[in-house]
Amino acid sequence: MTEDQTGPRDSVSGPSQHVPVVIVGAGPVGVTAALLLARRGVRSVVLERHRDVYPLPRAVATDDEVCRILQAAGIHEEFAGLARPARGLRLLDARHRVIAEFLRSPRGHHGFPQTSMFDQPELERLLRTALARRPECELWGGAEVVGVRQEGAEGPVHVTIRQDGSERRLSADFVLGCDGAGSLTREAVGAVWEDLRFEEHWTVIDVRTGLPVRCWEGVDQVCAPHRPATFMRIGENRYRWEFRLRNTEQLDRELLRELVAPWVDISHADDFHVIREAQYTFRARIADRWRRGRVFVLGDAAHLTPPFVGQGLCTGLRDAHNLTWKLARVLQQGADERLLDSYERERKPHARQVIRLAVAAGWAMTGGQDAAAALRRAAVGAACRIPGVTGLANRNLNHPLPTGPLTRRSRLGGTHAPQPWVSADGGRARLDDVLGDSFAVLTAVPLTPSLRAVADGLGARIVHLQETGDDGTLAAWLRAGRADAALLRPDRVVLDVVPAGGGDFTGIAAWAPLLSSMRRPIEQPVSAPLLRSTTR
Numbered sequence: 267m268t269e270d271q272t273g274p275r276d277s278v279s280g281p282s283q284h285v286p287v288v289i290v291g292a293g294p295v296g297v298t299a300a301l302l303l304a305r306r307g308v309r310s311v312v313l314e315r316h317r318d319v320y321p322l323p324r325a326v327a328t329d330d331e332v333c334r335i336l337q338a339a340g341i342h343e344e345f346a347g348l349a350r351p352a353r354g355l356r357l358l359d360a361r362h363r364v365i366a367e368f369l370r371s372p373r374g375h376h377g378f379p380q381t382s383m384f385d386q387p388e389l390e391r392l393l394r395t396a397l398a399r400r401p402e403c404e405l406w407g408g409a410e411v412v413g414v415r416q417e418g419a420e421g422p423v424h425v426t427i428r429q430d431g432s433e434r435r436l437s438a439d440f441v442l443g444c445d446g447a448g449s450l451t452r453e454a455v456g457a458v459w460e461d462l463r464f465e466e467h468w469t470v471i472d473v474r475t476g477l478p479v480r481c482w483e484g485v486d487q488v489c490a491p492h493r494p495a496t497f498m499r500i501g502e503n504r505y506r507w508e509f510r511l512r513n514t515e516q517l518d519r520e521l522l523r524e525l526v527a528p529w530v531d532i533s534h535a536d537d538f539h540v541i542r543e544a545q546y547t548f549r550a551r552i553a554d555r556w557r558r559g560r561v562f563v564l565g566d567a568a569h570l571t572p573p574f575v576g577q578g579l580c581t582g583l584r585d586a587h588n589l590t591w592k593l594a595r596v597l598q599q600g601a602d603e604r605l606l607d608s609y610e611r612e613r614k615p616h617a618r619q620v621i622r623l624a625v626a627a628g629w630a631m632t633g634g635q636d637a638a639a640a641l642r643r644a645a646v647g648a649a650c651r652i653p654g655v656t657g658l659a660n661r662n663l664n665h666p667l668p669t670g671p672l673t674r675r676s677r678l679g680g681t682h683a684p685q686p687w688v689s690a691d692g693g694r695a696r697l698d699d700v701l702g703d704s705f706a707v708l709t710a711v712p713l714t715p716s717l718r719a720v721a722d723g724l725g726a727r728i729v730h731l732q733e734t735g736d737d738g739t740l741a742a743w744l745r746a747g748r749a750d751a752a753l754l755r756p757d758r759v760v761l762d763v764v765p766a767g768g769g770d771f772t773g774i775a776a777w778a779p780l781l782s783s784m785r786r787p788i789e790q791p792v793s794a795p796l797l798r799s800t801t802r
C-alpha cells in the first residue's frame with residue numbers, strides 16, 4: 267500500500283519504536299480490542315487524540331453477545347454493576363398505544379440480559395481502568411495520528427503521531443483504526459462509504475430527574491411520522507429522549523414540555539435537568555473495504571447505523587472480538603495471514619444486516635404520512651409485517667456468520683455456542699470462563715485419538731458434556747445441531763462439528779492450513795471415527 271498512504275511520508279526523523287499492534291482511538295471499540303489482545307499476551311499502544319474520556323453519553327445499549335465480549339475482556343462483572351437490564355422494545359403509535367412489543371430475556375443465549383442500558387462515559391472509564399491494569403497495553407492520550415503508511419506489501423506500518431507540539435513515529439506489525447466516523451485510518455485503507463440511504467436530523471436529550479416518569483423499563487419507539495420519538499431509561503434517575511424536530515422548531519422549554527408530556531409532566535417542576543442536548547445526523551453507511559494489507563478499520567470507522575435498534579456500539583465490539591483472536595494467532599503462533607481475510611468477509615454482511623434493520627425500524631417510525639402508511643403501521647400490530655420489523659423480535663441477531671473456511675456449513679457452523687452456567691472447581695462458573703481464551707471442543711462422546719490430536723494442535727480445551735453440570739442446554743444444542751461435538755473458535759463461534767454418528771471435523775481441510783501454527787502444525791486425520799462407547 268505504499269502508494270495509498272495517508273499523511274506525511276518521512277517528515278519525522280530518528281528511529282521509531284516498534285510495537286506489535288497500534289490501535290488508533292481509545293473509544294470502547296479500541297480499548298476493548300486492546301484488552302482482548304492483552305488477554306492473549308499481545309502488546310499494543312492505543313493512541314487517542316483527546317486526553318480524557320469524552321464526558322457525554324452517546325451509545326446506551328448492549329445486547330447479550332456484547333456482554334459476553336466484555337466478559338472475554340475481563341470486565342463483565344464490573345459492567346453488570348453499572349448496567350441496567352431492559353425489558354425490550356415497544357413500538358407505539360402517535361397516541362402512544364402499543365402496536366408491537368419485543369420482550370428481552372434477562373438471560374439470553376449468551377448468558378446475559380438480552381438488552382442492557384448503560385452510561386457510555388462510565389463504561390469508558392471502566393475500560394480504561396482495566397487497560398491500566400494490563401502491562402501489555404499503553405494508552406497515549408493527546409496523541410493525534412496524522413499519518414498511516416505500510417512499508418511494502420509485507421512490511422511494518424508506520425504511524426505518525428502529533429503530540430505536545432511535536433511529531434513522533436511508531437511502527438507496528440498491524441494497525442487497527444477504531445477512530446470513528448471521521449477515521450483517518452479509513453482513508454489509509456483507501457475505503458469509501460457505501461450509502462445505505464438513510465439520513466435524518468434528530469435531537470437527542472439526556473435528562474436527570476427525580477420526577478415520576480411513566481416508563482415500562484424498556485425502549486419506546488413512537489411511530490408517528492409527524493412526531494417520531496424514542497424514549498428510554500438509562501439509569502436510576504437518567505433518561506434519554508430522541509426527537510425529530512421540524513425544520514422551523516427550536517427546542518425551548520415550552521416545546522420540551524410538550525414533547526416529554528406523554529412520559530412526564532414538567533409544567534411546574536424544576537427537577538428536570540437536561541444534561542446534554544445534541545443534534546445528530548443519523549446515517550446508514552458501510553465502508554467498501556475494511557482492510558488494506560496490515561491496516562484494518564473497526565466500529566464507526568467501518569460502518570454507521572441509525573440508533574433505532576441500539577446496535578451501533580455493539581456492532582463495533584463484535585468487530586473487535588472477531589479480529590483480535592485472529593491477529594493474536596498470526597502474531598503469536600505464526601498462523602497464515604490469509605486468516606485475516608475472514609475478518610471483513612464475516613463481519614461485513616452482519617454489519618450490513620444490522621444497518622438494514624435499523625433503517626427499517628426508522629422507516630416504521632417515520633415513513634409515510636399517507637393512508638397506506640397508516641394501514642401498514644396498523645398491520646405491524648396485527649402481524650409485525652413491516653419489512654425488517656420482524657427482525658426486531660430477534661434484534662440481537664444471533665444468525666450465523668456466512669459460510670467460509672472458518673465457519674463450516676452445518677446446522678451450527680458460524681453460530682455462537684450458548685453460554686450456560688457450569689460446574690467448576692466445586693462451584694459454578696460461566697462456560698467461557700471454564701473454556702479459557704483459546705479454541706474449545708464441546709463433545710457429547712469420547713474423542714478419538716486423532717480428533718484429540720487435532721484439538722491439541724489448536725491448543726483447544728476439550729470439555730465433555732457429561733461433566734459440565736449445566737442445565738442440559740449444551741447437550742440439547744448439540745442434538746438440535748445434529749452434532750456429536752462442536753469445535754469453537756476463541757470468539758465462541760462454531761468453526762466445525764463432528765456430525766452425529768461420528769466422523770471427522772467436516773471442514774478441516776479448509777481451516778487447518780489457515781490456523782496452523784508454524785510451531786505446531788495441525789495434523790489432519792486420515793479417517794477418525796468417533797468411539798461410540800461411553801468410557802474413555
Ligand SMILES: O=C(O)/C=C/c1cccc(O)c1
Binds near residue numbers: 326380498577
Ligand atoms: O431491541 C431492544 O431490546 C433495544 C433497542 C434499543 C436500544 C437502545 C436504543 C434504541 O433506540 C433501541
